[in-house]
Amino acid sequence: MxxxxxxxxxxxxxxxxxxxxxxxLQELLELFPNRTIPSIKHQIKKLNLTKSRNYWTAEEIQLxxxxxxxxxxxxxxxxxxxxxxYRAIKRKATIYKLxxxxxxxxxxxxxxxxxxxxxxxSxxxxxxLPGRSHEAIIFYAYKLKLKRPEVWLEDDxxxxxxxxxxxxxxxExxxxxxxKTYSSLVHKASRLGIRRAKRxxxxxxxxxxxxxxxxxxxxxxxxxxxxxxxxxxLLPNRTxxxxxxxxxxxxxxRKPIEGNPYTKCPPWTDREIKTLIKYxxxxxxxxLQQLIPGRSLSAINMRxxxxxxKRGRFTWASKGWCxxxxxxxxxxxxxxxxxxxxxxRLLLPYKTIGGIQKKVKSIFGVSIKKK
Numbered sequence: 001m002x003x004x005x006x007x008x009x010x011x012x013x014x015x016x017x018x019x020x021x022x023x024x025l026q027e028l029l030e031l032f033p034n035r036t037i038p039s040i041k042h043q044i045k046k047l048n049l050t051k052s053r054n055y056w057t058a059e060e061i062q063l064x065x066x067x068x069x070x071x072x073x074x075x076x077x078x079x080x081x082x083x084x085x086y087r088a089i090k091r092k093a094t095i096y097k098l099x100x101x102x103x104x105x106x107x108x109x110x111x112x113x114x115x116x117x118x119x120x121x122s123x124x125x126x127x128x129l130p131g132r133s134h135e136a137i138i139f140y141a142y143k144l145k146l147k148r149p150e151v152w153l154e155d156d157x158x159x160x161x162x163x164x165x166x167x168x169x170x171x172e173x174x175x176x177x178x179x180k181t182y183s184s185l186v187h188k189a190s191r192l193g194i195r196r197a198k199r200x201x202x203x204x205x206x207x208x209x210x211x212x213x214x215x216x217x218x219x220x221x222x223x224x225x226x227x228x229x230x231x232x233x234l235l236p237n238r239t240x241x242x243x244x245x246x247x248x249x250x251x252x253x254r255k256p257i258e259g260n261p262y263t264k265c266p267p268w269t270d271r272e273i274k275t276l277i278k279y280x281x282x283x284x285x286x287x288l289q290q291l292i293p294g295r296s297l298s299a300i301n302m303r304x305x306x307x308x309x310k311r312g313r314f315t316w317a318s319k320g321w322c323x324x325x326x327x328x329x330x331x332x333x334x335x336x337x338x339x340x341x342x343x344x345r346l347l348l349p350y351k352t353i354g355g356i357q358k359k360v361k362s363i364f365g366v367s368i369k370k371k
Contacts, residue, residue, distance in 0.1 A: 004039070015028070015040070063081075064081075116148065157192070160189060218235065219231065220250075273303075273307070276300065277307065280304050332347050333356070337364060341368050
């Protein structure tokens with residue numbers, strides 16, 4: 001391994017001189033071609049030049065106060081403070097509570113008026129206006145009443161002529177035109193004189209037909225356990241809009257949406273309440289959730305609280321949760337000290353292997369193997 005080359009007195013003098021003049025690391029690296037950036041950083045720290053490089057002089061602070069809000073762009077500010085970065089200037093301005101009125105320069109407005117109404121790409125427009133975001137450009141163009149042209153290629157127009165009059169849904173039509181809204185398709189079709197295909201009317205024998213008792217029973221039974229598409233398969237000659245009207249008429253609460261706690265859940269049935277009253281006190285949480293499918297643990301506990309049902313101290317916890325040990329469980333443990341913890345766990349399904357090993361060690365003073 002090569003030994004580090006010591007810094008000469010000439011190198012230290014050059015480093016001290018240019019550090020005080022706020023040179024960046026890349027600029028310092030050009031002055032010392034045989035040195036690396038970590039080596040330069042280490043020497044700067046060793047010579048205690050870090051504070052000198054980061055220190056703002058009184059003249060610089062006054063210059064910042066005089067020019068921060070008046071400068072047309074940040075590029076002009078960077079020229080006034082050589083060796084200072086954008087973040088350093090911004091941070092120092094925040095300390096002194098200085099703010100910039102982000103005025104658009106005459107040059108920027110001219111570029112915006114020239115290129116915004118043209119067919120230029122958004123990314124190219126951002127390159128022409130550095131320092132401006134996409135949202136800022138759109139907002140200022142709106143203030144100037146500038147509009148972007150809607151670009152329709154010949155292939156798009158031919159596709160619109162082919163599929164707009166076809167008997168397809170709006171969702172399928174939008175998939176054929178990525179980046180276009182349905183309103184833009186309608187406006188373009190209107191200019192081209194294209195009309196949307198009329199939907200086929202429902203047959204007379206199923207139009208405005210009353211819901212039978214069997215159909216109503218199917219809806220009431222499977223509404224919360226099936227998706228709307230699955231339910232419609234059980235109801236031939238019924239449309240989705242017809243099913244929606246029936247659900248609204250029956251006053252069913254909305255189906256709970258996964259991940260959204262603000263949607264209403266279906267009401268508790270008599271069977272669920274009877275199961276809860278019967279098993280809440282003597283079943284652990286996991287078994288209770290299996291007996292009442294579709295209900296979360298918090299929903300079960302809340303319903304039990306509203307019904308005034310309470311649990312004993314040995315049934316509150318689910319599998320593997322620090323539940324107090326029963327006398328029967330300790331007897332099983334005592335009778336099987338010659339077995340491994342994995343084998344004992346088969347006899348104690350609500351205890352973990354680690355819990356069994358700790359209990360044996362604390363009560364009987366012996367250790368049992370895991371396997």
